[in-house]
Amino acid sequence: MDGNASVTVQNVSHGPYLFSGFQISLIVNDFAGGPVALEPNNSVARMTIGPNHYRIAWSDSDGDGAVDVGDSFRVAGDGGPLPVLSYYEFDLRWQMQWTAKATWSTS
Numbered sequence: 429m430d431g432n433a434s435v436t437v438q439n440v441s442h443g444p445y446l447f448s449g450f451q452i453s454l455i456v457n458d459f460a461g462g463p464v465a466l467e468p469n470n471s472v473a474r475m476t477i478g479p480n481h482y483r484i485a486w487s488d489s490d491g492d493g494a495v496d497v498g499d500s501f502r503v504a505g506d507g508g509p510l511p512v513l514s515y516y517e518f519d520l521r522w523q524m525q526w527t528a529k530a531t532w533s534t535s
Contacts, residue, residue, distance in 0.1 A: 431509020435518055435530040436500045444494040445522055447486070454482055454503065455517040463521060468493070474506065481506035484518070495520070501530075510534050 447469075453462035454475050461475030461482065469488035474481065483506050489498035503518055505511065512534045521527040 431534075432502060432504040433510060433516065433518075433532055434500055434502050437495060437497050440495070440497055444492070444496065446494050447488070449523045450495060451521045452484055452501075453519040453521070454484060455519070456480070456482075456511075457514050463519075466495075466520075480511055482510075 447466045450466035451463035452466050453460055456477045459477050461477040464473050466486060473484045483504045485502045487500045515533045518530045519527050
């Protein structure tokens with residue numbers, strides 16, 4: 429996917445979970461960026477981790493303002509692909525109660 433990553437919500441228990449209750453974090457090779465508040469649909473959060481800059485965008489698939497099945501998060505380098513030879517963890521935390529995680533690596 430052009431050197432970037434996309435994470436799609438596969439299931440949701442209970443809910444609804446409005447976007448305003450979430451914080452997002454990105455961890456790259458054990459160095460963390462965030463947490464920052466999740467902003468409304470199609471907003472872009474920017475994080476700097478070491479010398480690299482990242483963008484995280486949330487796409488609210490049904491436009492209801494809640495994180496739900498089918499929504500996606502796109503993690504991209506700022507102006508380029510994600511750095512190679514790296515391990516990534518994207519965290520989506522709900523009101524300090526629980527955290528959903530996605531991990532991947534680049535080669």
